[in-house]
Amino acid sequence: MANKTIKIEILRYRPEQEDKPSPQLFEVPYSPDLTILEALQYIKDHLDSTISFRWSCRMAICGSCGLMVDGVPKLGCKTFLRDYFPNKIKLEALANFPIERDLVVVMDDFINKLEEIKPYIIPEDNTKCLSDGPHQQTPEKLAKYKQYSMCINCGLCYAACPQYALDTKFTGPAALALLARYNRDSRDAGSKQRMKIVNQEEGVWGCTFVGYCSVVCPKGVDPAAAIQLLKVESSKDYLIGMFKPD
Amino acid sequence: MSKRKPYQREVSSKWWLAQAFYSKYMLREGSSIFITLYSLILGWGVFRLSQGEAAFNAWMESLQHPSAIIFHFIALLFAIYHSFTWFSLAPKAMDIWLKGKPLEDKLIVSGHYIAFIIVSVFCLVVIL
Numbered sequence: 521m522a523n524k525t526i527k528i529e530i531l532r533y534r535p536e537q538e539d540k541p542s543p544q545l546f547e548v549p550y551s552p553d554l555t556i557l558e559a560l561q562y563i564k565d566h567l568d569s570t571i572s573f574r575w576s577c578r579m580a581i582c583g584s585c586g587l588m589v590d591g592v593p594k595l596g597c598k599t600f601l602r603d604y605f606p607n608k609i610k611l612e613a614l615a616n617f618p619i620e621r622d623l624v625v626v627m628d629d630f631i632n633k634l635e636e637i638k639p640y641i642i643p644e645d646n647t648k649c650l651s652d653g654p655h656q657q658t659p660e661k662l663a664k665y666k667q668y669s670m671c672i673n674c675g676l677c678y679a680a681c682p683q684y685a686l687d688t689k690f691t692g693p694a695a696l697a698l699l700a701r702y703n704r705d706s707r708d709a710g711s712k713q714r715m716k717i718v719n720q721e722e723g724v725w726g727c728t729f730v731g732y733c734s735v736v737c738p739k740g741v742d743p744a745a746a747i748q749l750l751k752v753e754s755s756k757d758y759l760i761g762m763f764k765p766d
Numbered sequence: 767m768s769k770r771k772p773y774q775r776e777v778s779s780k781w782w783l784a785q786a787f788y789s790k791y792m793l794r795e796g797s798s799i800f801i802t803l804y805s806l807i808l809g810w811g812v813f814r815l816s817q818g819e820a821a822f823n824a825w826m827e828s829l830q831h832p833s834a835i836i837f838h839f840i841a842l843l844f845a846i847y848h849s850f851t852w853f854s855l856a857p858k859a860m861d862i863w864l865k866g867k868p869l870e871d872k873l874i875v876s877g878h879y880i881a882f883i884i885v886s887v888f889c890l891v892v893i894l
Contacts, residue, residue, distance in 0.1 A: 535771035591784055618772035626772045660866040682788060685777045730791045731855060745858035752859065 524550040526601055527608040528559055530571065533619045541619060543610075544568075550605055557585050557596035560611075560623070573623040580738055583674030587623050588612040593679035593736045615679040616688075629688055630675050633695040637717055639702060642710025661706040668701035668746055670739045677733035677743050683726055690726035691717065693733035693743030700746035703753075715757050724750045794851045797844035804841040807834075853878040 525547045533541035546567055548559050560573050576582040578597045585596035590610050601609070617625035648655075677693035678684050684692045691699075699718065703711045718724050727747045734744040782788040807829075814825040828834060856878050857871035 533773050535773070536769040541773060541775075615775070618774045620770070620772055663866070663868075664863075682781060682791075685781065728795070729855065730788070731858070732785070732787050732791075734858075735787065742858065744855075748855075748859035749861050752861075 524605075526550040526559075526605050528563070529608060529610045530563075530623065531610075531612040532571070532622050533613070534570070535621060541613075550601055552600070552602040552605070554601045555597050556587070556589060556594070556599045556601065556609070556611065559601060560596060571623075572621045581672060583672035586614045586674040586676050586679065588615055588679065593676035595674060595676070595738045598738055614675055616681065616685045617675065617678070625675075627675060630673075630678055630692070630694070633691055634673065634698060637691070637695050637699040637702075638710055638714055639698050641702065641705060641708045642713065643707070644709040655707040657706055664706070665701045665704035668697045668704070668741060671697060671701075671737075671741050672739055674738065676736045676738060677741075680732040680736040682730055682732075683728060687722075687726065689722045691720075691723050693727075693747065694741075696724060696727075696750060697741055697743040697746040700750055703750075715754070718750050719754050719757060724754055727751075790851070793844075794848055797848040800837075800841040800844040801848070804838070804845075849882065853882070 528546045528548060529543050530546065531541045532544045546563050548562050548567070554562075555578075557573075557575055557578060560571065560575075564571050564573075573585065573587070573596070575585040575596065577584070580595055580598045583595075586593060587596055588594075588611065589596075589599055590604070591612075593614060611623065613619045613623045614625045617627060617630070620626050671694055673694060675694070677697075681690070681693055684690050696718070699714050702708050703714055724747050727744075729744065729748060731744045734742045737743065778784075782792045811822070811825050814821040829838075853875055857874040860869070860874055862869040862874070
């Protein structure tokens, strides 16, 4: 029992010494309670200190340790070796993002998209004074957007999205789900500004409803639903615009 | 000096074979080809009807050909597959709230099936 091991193949990329990624095989001690992230830490501590990967919280909150496990986007901290043992596990940097080094990707495009959709509450012009107290919200109003606010920006949904793979101009699942989160918030009055982003070809209409984004989300967010509902809003916006151009 | 050299992976033209989920998606979307062809054949029938009884009967005759029957059978399978996948996705595109709670997914899905059965039975009754 104590001597059981599991093989882990990691697609490595060291930009200073190679032009393209190549796989490297490691063998780590197996235990059913070990996560992929812990296996990576074992490799770094005991087998090869040059291996690079991102992590922080170890509890599916920081969204740092996203990677492809046997071709499926997963959080390293939330994926257990026992679900693959005794087979070999193949690890690769998150798909659809450029590889910076080993399992680390360049997320700049994703971060820019999150910023683009105005991810903050835009109050009405006649906004109330701070001394008037907080904006009140009923549990029912909270429920309208709460699910979409659970996103941890791990990028798994982008790695799962074939549309983003084919054209990175597509705003993408997490950013659009976050957009829905603010548009659906009763305290927000910025829908009109955000609809300009939604209505674009690169906005919701870049989505063909593959739906894999919602399957891989580790936090139970449903970006596919957010996008389809925004398509309905976008169509309404278009129809209203035909009769009431502004 | 920076040694940064981000590596952009190519998207394989076989990406949709990499995951069963993607393959099913492609089948769902690919069903539109068969449904388009079916619609064109049906449209052609309407056109032949406008040319008189003989022309319409010739069109009806051509549908008896084994290849036409095989095509229609395949088109039917794809149409059923498309409908079922679409019904299961329907709750994602519907935002119905009753008494402060979102309507349960299974109610939306079963609503679609009930409507599907009613329309199908109605069409069959009208035809027969």
